[in-house]
Amino acid sequence: MTRQRNGDRRGASFLVMLLRRGTPALATAATGLTDEIGDPTPVRAFQRISRMAGPVDERQRDGLLLRAARYVVLVPLVYRLLMVPATFASYAVKHGSAGLASVAIVAVCSVGLSAFGLFWMMRRAPFRSDLAGRLLLIDLVATLAFELFIGATVSPAVFHDAVGVADKHLLGSVALLTLAVGIPSGIGLAALSLPVRLLSDLLNHGTFDFAQAASLYPTLFGVLFTAVGALILLGLGIRLALAYGIRNGRLAERARQHRMLHDTVLQTLEAIALGGPGDSDQRLVEVQRLARAQAIELRQTIETAAAQRAEEGARPLGEKLAALAAEMARDGLRAQLVIAELDNDTLSEVRQIAIRDAVREAMRNTMKHAETDKVVVRVEERNGGIAVITRDHGTGFSPHDRPAGFGISESITARLSEVGGTSLVESSPGSGTRVTLWVPL
Template structure:
């Protein structure tokens, strides 16, 4: 990053997941796609721009105190124009549509050209006796330019710009009518060059911090992504393959007398499970326009094949359709897991499933009158902790289980709108 600037992050793999923040990157490589990393650092350009917005009025006030009204017209005009241009730049970086890398390079040269023009005009227009102080005000733009170049192109490009600034500063002194070796001009020129060096070194430090932070963020993101993928795979295996295998292994009273029918059922179950597993492996469901009640009715139909009679108490409401696809899918799959637990452990073939609005979200309550269990004697397994609780937590929801021996079980699942 010190050699090439923040643009090297554009070489990172583009994330295929949609970003909730729809504001495009201020600067990204054409061959890197819409990289989330590049969009994450787009605001780094705001540092030098904000510096100009704050520094121009400060430097102008210092000039005004030291020199009074002498040369006030060109200096004040330059200050107002510079602040206005940088305020527009702030708005554009934050709210703009984004640009390609080649265009951003041209903008860096355009920014440099604006600085050259402003400082030259001030050097020519300001009275000779206060010309070095007037150039100091306009030079604020060049300080921001060096910082922008360091961020965008790296230290080598910024160093070349710093070398070129030395004869340019001498040219400004000469074009303003002062000898190049004039003591005041020399002292102010040294101050201007020191300001450029400070801007370059400070921005290099920001690049180092940005690079280290990006490395840590990538490491943490990769570890969390790997863990999330492992959990997703485990959920798929637990909620589909494992459940089907356990169902196939259950004995039925008519296994011997209706062997052909049982074999046909097992084959049909295996085919249905193969379709379900293939769907899970190919990725998430495409968003649908139907509501949660329709999804739960489909789950109830699935459970009916296992002998569970589900009484669904729900009505399609406007609030129901406000659930995002991710939250609707999460609560649907959590309900499926809760009903499967009813089939396996509750000792009953009936359950009531009720949907209601609650606390700014949608709650689904599954209630059975089965055997129940003690929450203290039976710690939650993978199905409860991951397929229900963790799944809802990931989308901002929660789940609670209330059960007592002989009094049935009530599972409450909730997700926000």
């Protein structure tokens, strides 16, 4: 029996749980996501919605999502802070001092509760669901007490206008419960408001006024409908955004891994395949050196990526490029660095690494295709950013005859685009190649 119940929990519909429990259900929004949800391919709206509303695992709860989603209850609190004083001011203008003290007490208590709710939600202390439940219960009791207090203390002549102040608080409370606890709680408060209003009528003028009590229900239903719509849009929107972000993250990670393989293993294999001068023993020694260096580089990339990023973070762009030039020199490419005086703190680490890796790819292309062992790398400030120009005087190529391959399109262009930068590759046969990289500061 326990196993079956756990299986049902894992397959709970996100939409049903959202409507039953309110914003706390958003803590499970990150579970049960499939590639179909974030697939940008156009599909029928109902099909997309049914995927977003699909099953989730309610045993896995994301604390950050729960903390972020709770802020939606600020909307009904702000509504009460604005509408209750406005309705009170309208009452004071219309009726003067008649029943003003009682209505003022209700207005002040309502504003105080709403202001405290805002303060409690915005504070930095950890969120406690048990305390939140107590505060909601206090607010519920106060909401019903306001209606009865007005009926017991004001004259029948001003009762309907006076109770309007309490009604504004009631409307906000219905929305608050719907968002914070779920539709059943909101509907329950709306249903409970009818007998409470009838009791308030009885306290005020000794009779039940069903027509007047029921006149608030169209507005209550409107509030319920709006709160439910906001809850659905928020929940499904979060699910869609999470699925889309996870999908794009996977694609970005896949592209990063493809670039790493292209810039490391594939480059080594191509260097081996191109051959070179010397006898077979010399070539064997060269192949072993390349393989050993490549194995060390891959191991460092896989096992110590985090430590490597931390170490790189302490080095400015100039030192990164100088280390890259030394690395290329070991493979036979002499790089001349011309670096303008730059502020080391003006360029973020992620952009520095993107430039360094793109320059590495440009240099390797020079080694493979340009038939030259010299390249000039110039770094300068340009157009509100940093430009790095890699220039060789090798054989060059015609962009029309040789379309951009993976190295240019992914290891250079895509890498710069991911950090908000641009790249430009200029070349012509016999005139060498110029690669201009630019990132904003």
